[in-house]
Amino acid sequence: xxxxxxxxxxxxxxxxxxxxxxxxxxxxxxxxxxxxxxxxxxxxxxxxxxxxxxxxxxxxxxxxxxxxxxxxxxxxxxxxxxxxxxxxxxxxxxxxxxxxxxxxxxxxxxxxxxxxxxxxxxxxxxxxxxxxxxxxxxxxxxxxxxxxxxxxxxxxxxxxxxxxxxxxxxxxxxxxxxxxxxxxxxxxxxxxxxxxxxxxxxxxxxxxxxxxxxxxxx
Amino acid sequence: xxxxxxxxxxxxxxxxxxxxxxxxxxxxxxxxxxxxxxxxxxxxxxxxxxxxxxxxxxxxxxxxxxxxxxxxxxxxxxxxxxxxxxxxxxxxxxxxxxxxxxxxxxxxxxxxxxxxxxxxxxxxxxxxxxxxxxxxxxxxxxxxxxxxxxxxxxxxxxxxxxxxxxxxxxxxxxxxxxxxxxxxxxxxxxxxxxxxxxxxxxxxxxxxxxxxxxxxxx
Numbered sequence: 001x002x003x004x005x006x007x008x009x010x011x012x013x014x015x016x017x018x019x020x021x022x023x024x025x026x027x028x029x030x031x032x033x034x035x036x037x038x039x040x041x042x043x044x045x046x047x048x049x050x051x052x053x054x055x056x057x058x059x060x061x062x063x064x065x066x067x068x069x070x071x072x073x074x075x076x077x078x079x080x081x082x083x084x085x086x087x088x089x090x091x092x093x094x095x096x097x098x099x100x101x102x103x104x105x106x107x108x109x110x111x112x113x114x115x116x117x118x119x120x121x122x123x124x125x126x127x128x129x130x131x132x133x134x135x136x137x138x139x140x141x142x143x144x145x146x147x148x149x150x151x152x153x154x155x156x157x158x159x160x161x162x163x164x165x166x167x168x169x170x171x172x173x174x175x176x177x178x179x180x181x182x183x184x185x186x187x188x189x190x191x192x193x194x195x196x197x198x199x200x201x202x203x204x205x206x207x208x209x210x211x212x213x214x215x216x217x218x
Numbered sequence: 219x220x221x222x223x224x225x226x227x228x229x230x231x232x233x234x235x236x237x238x239x240x241x242x243x244x245x246x247x248x249x250x251x252x253x254x255x256x257x258x259x260x261x262x263x264x265x266x267x268x269x270x271x272x273x274x275x276x277x278x279x280x281x282x283x284x285x286x287x288x289x290x291x292x293x294x295x296x297x298x299x300x301x302x303x304x305x306x307x308x309x310x311x312x313x314x315x316x317x318x319x320x321x322x323x324x325x326x327x328x329x330x331x332x333x334x335x336x337x338x339x340x341x342x343x344x345x346x347x348x349x350x351x352x353x354x355x356x357x358x359x360x361x362x363x364x365x366x367x368x369x370x371x372x373x374x375x376x377x378x379x380x381x382x383x384x385x386x387x388x389x390x391x392x393x394x395x396x397x398x399x400x401x402x403x404x405x406x407x408x409x410x411x412x413x414x415x416x417x418x419x420x421x422x423x424x425x426x427x428x429x430x431x432x433x434x435x436x
């Protein structure tokens with residue numbers, strides 16, 4: 001599949017590399033074509049990899065990943081161009097972390113709204129699926145780094161879009177029973193607001209190689 | 219031990235009943251002595267149980283549980299009387315849920331602050347330990363309702379206070395290795411902001427008999 005990955009940070013590079021390794025054609029997008037991070041990534045990632053502007057990557061992909069910094073995602077997607085998102089599955093991996101007040105970061109959107117919802121409202125013709133944002137990027141694409149029946153959450157308004165994302169997560173190594181569909185895109189409030197607990201656990205454990213398992217009766 | 223439990227809702231009654239069953243002397247506090255919920259609870263809970271005003275319960279207890287509704291906790295503690303909190307461990311179980319906008323609730327405090335922190339700031343001589351607020355009350359006092367190595371989080375500024383709470387959690391049935399100390403009281407932001415995810419999981423699973431396990435490498 002042709003996939004556009006917006007964002008050249010560690011999350012974007014990790015996801016894009018995994019997708020290219022799996023045989024997908026991947027175009028990484030950044031504010032302008034030819035950024036050092038993107039060009040380096042293309043050199044590393046092999047023949048399935050290309051790079052360009054946000055619009056280039058979004059136009060190229062049949063399915064898109066938003067891996068931009070959460071505080072910049074709405075602007076990045078606007079630059080990518082609404083027409084390039086139209087009818088496409090847009091996997092929103094970003095968290096709206098705000099580091100302007102120092103550490104720990106706060107969320108620039110939360111409580112009665114979420115980044116996932118804002119993106120869906122701003123781009124109503126995109127099929128937004130919030131996923132993977134509760135997990136360190138190394139674990140996102142290699143769940144076996146962490147033992148146990150830990151889970152990845154997905155939510156979004158479109159069932160077929162969530163099915164496609166579930167398929168891709170399966171390619172990443174996530175068994176179907178560990179992909180937890182939380183319902184509509186408003187559930188992104190839950191997965192984004194989990195970030196402060198994730199950060200506290202990261203501080204406690206000293207590693208990002210962890211995740212949550214849901215223990216339940218019955 | 220003499221324990222005061224502030225709040226006559228389901229969380230307060232469940233915790234107070236468990237404490238009385240364990241042999242502690244428990245006084246439940248509400249806005250005024252003699253509320254129906256408190257009087258009924260005393261009749262059920264046996265000879266270790268008594269009830270009174272917030273001040274009665276807080277004065278009685280060597281250790282206190284805040285089980286009032288999160289949006290009313292600061293006022294309830296003020297009514298209980300700062301002098302009655304002085305030097306005492308105050309286990310804050312409340313979540314600042316705001317139902318004024320309908321379902322799902324939002325948080326009346328979050329992101330750059332938390333109820334746990336607000337209570338510690340308002341009552342600097344109390345030894346606030348945030349705990350148990352990520353778990354359904356039936357599971358709080360009977361962790362074996364849910365199988366697996368699921369965890370309870372504690373945080374607070376005073377190590378000795380957290381030790382005492384850890385001891386009480388052990389009496390509730392929580393093994394030490396499943397009591398996760400997240401550090402200072404600011405980590406209450408993490409455990410309180412987890413609530414929207416808890417609510418989404420509750421909606422998905424159709425039961426409160428669940429909890430999270432931390433899966434980690436190494």
